[in-house]
Amino acid sequence: MxxxxxxxxxxxxxxxxxxxxxxxxxxxxxxxxxxxxxxxxxxxxxxxxxxxSKLTLGRAIAYRHGRRLAERCSIEDSSGTPDQKLKLFLSRLAREHVCDKLENQYLFEMIPLVLEDPAKGGRIYRRLVEDKLCALIAEAMEDGIYRPGDPARDAGVIVDMLASVLHPKMLHCVDPEALSDKTALIIDLIDSGLKYRVAK
Amino acid sequence: MxxxxxxxxxxxxxxxxxxxxxxxxxxxxxxxxxxxxxxxxxxxxxxxxxxxSKLTLGRAIAYRHGRRLAERCSIEDSSGTPDQKLKLFLSRLAREHVCDKLENQYLFEMIPLVLEDPAKGGRIYRRLVEDKLCALIAEAMEDGIYRPGDPARDAGVIVDMLASVLHPKMLHCVDPEALSDKTALIIDLIDSGLKYRVAK
CATH class of the missing domain: 1.10.10.60 (Homeodomain-like)
Structure with a gap:
């Protein structure tokens, strides 16, 4: 049959x-x-x-993985204040990175191999994260939770400050056990900085 | 003769x-x-x-380079408050890294090659930086400039937050032109965070 x-x-x-x-x-x-x-x-x-080709297939899987990652880091379920949402978003993002590194080592290593231009892929990914952060920072500034500033610039600085726990090159050196504590400490200090910052 | x-x-x-x-x-x-x-x-x-051997010679040069780097980052000349000294120290450290990367590319690449265990070399270097930061943070906390906290833990978090501008793996991705502005922004946000931090 x-x-x-x-x-x-x-x-x-x-x-x-x-x-x-x-x-x-x-x-x-x-x-x-x-x-x-x-x-x-x-x-x-x-x-x-x-x-x-196998490359095309790998690429389709990499893009799908990216979309799923974005869904898992989504904070649409949160009804918190913008600063709470920002912390939630960053901690989910870091958690997903560690999971990828620990559980999906092969997939994690495949992604830079199959992208046309890994640096460009990295920039697109970074841009997505920065846009999300920028929107939340702008909201927190409007609400008076964060001191006034340039949300786009701050979003860039924050992504830089999280390189040790988010950047693929750095994840190789990090002890996964310590990563979530480390991330929480970094996020707290960023949050405090945004709340205090001396006006320039 | x-x-x-x-x-x-x-x-x-x-x-x-x-x-x-x-x-x-x-x-x-x-x-x-x-x-x-x-x-x-x-x-x-x-x-x-x-x-x-050439390796022994390279190693002696690497250690000497490390000692000179420490001298160039020294803040013994500063009579500022501990928080000003901390910012000065971090900005000198970042500046020296960029100089090494730009002007001494060969030396910069040689160092991991000649060390017995580059990861251990990295840890020793990190420890030196953390110890210096820890002393300054403790001083700033005693003076009431920073909120109370655990200076050693904060020193570790700060070094993590500066990975994007200090870690050799990350310096390859960074635009040297943008590096000093980037570093200044990160240092400012760290300083604000330490001053504001919500007591836990």
Whole structure:
């Protein structure tokens, strides 16, 4: 009996899910399109119809991972004040980074390999984080919770200050056990700084 | 006529100075003990009497460079309050890092190559910086300039917050032009945080 036919979109989704599972388990380099096809009981040619190369497939997984990360760091569920939201956002962001580093080591290492231009990918990611921070800082300044200042500039400074716990290059040196305490201390000092700051 | 004989200490110093000049100009890998000996008009065997290998010589230069860095970052000349001294110390530290990166690229790259254990070297360096910060923070807390807290813990957090401008891994991504402004902004926010901090 023939298998029920999957739609194109379903096949694409099945390839992505299987490839991601295999990449996470064995690493990007160790898994071939043939492995992924075999796992799905389809021909490699059929996989290539949806993704023209393993690189393209890896890239689609990297982008999807980025979107999911953004969802997991979302603070839409919070009804706190803007400064509370800012702290929540930063602590979620740091937590997700550690999880990626600990649980998804292979995926974490794959991402810079598959992006067209890892530095550009890094800048886009940084921009997303800065935009979010900038909006929250502006809100906190309007509400008089933070001292007046330049929200966009502050957002950039904050991302710099979190390099030791957010930047992929730094995560290699960090003890994951200590990371969440460390992050909490940094976030507290940033929050205090924004509340106190001497007007210039 | 024979050259006047140098003492052992003078010869050692002459070797260090010449080796450092050549390493800075051409890089550690490109300079041999024979090159250094030729420059000093002595035999390689004579150089080896003072330094048993190029690695030992490189290491001696790295340690000397560290001691000089500490002198250049010294704030003994400042008569400011402890918080002013802390800001001065951090800005000098960051400035010296940028200078090393820009002007002494070869030396900067040599240091991790020659240390027995670069991670340990990094930890020793970090410890020196933290000890200095800790003493200044304790002083500022005693004087009531900073809110009470744990100076040693704060010193650690501050070093983490400056990773984007101090850590060798991060200096590769940074635009040197922007670095001193960036550093000043980070230092200001840290200073404000220490002054304001909500007691826990």
């Amino acid at each position: 023939r298998r029920p036919r999957r739609s194109g979109a379903e096949t694409r989704e099945a390839i992505l899910a299987t490839a991601e599972r295999l990449f996470r388990a064995r690493g990007f380099a160790a898994v071939s399109i043939a492995d992924i096809a075999a796992e799905l009981d389809m021909s490699p040619a059929n996989v290539f119809k949806h993704f023209k | 024979r050259r006047p004989r140098r003492s052992g200490a003078e010869t050692r110093e002459a070797i260090l100075a010449t080796a450092e000049r050549l390493f800075r100009a051409r890089g550690f890998a490109a300079v041999s003990i024979a090159d250094i000996a030729a420059e000093l008009d002595m035999s390689p065997a004579n150089v080896f009497k003072h330094f048993k």
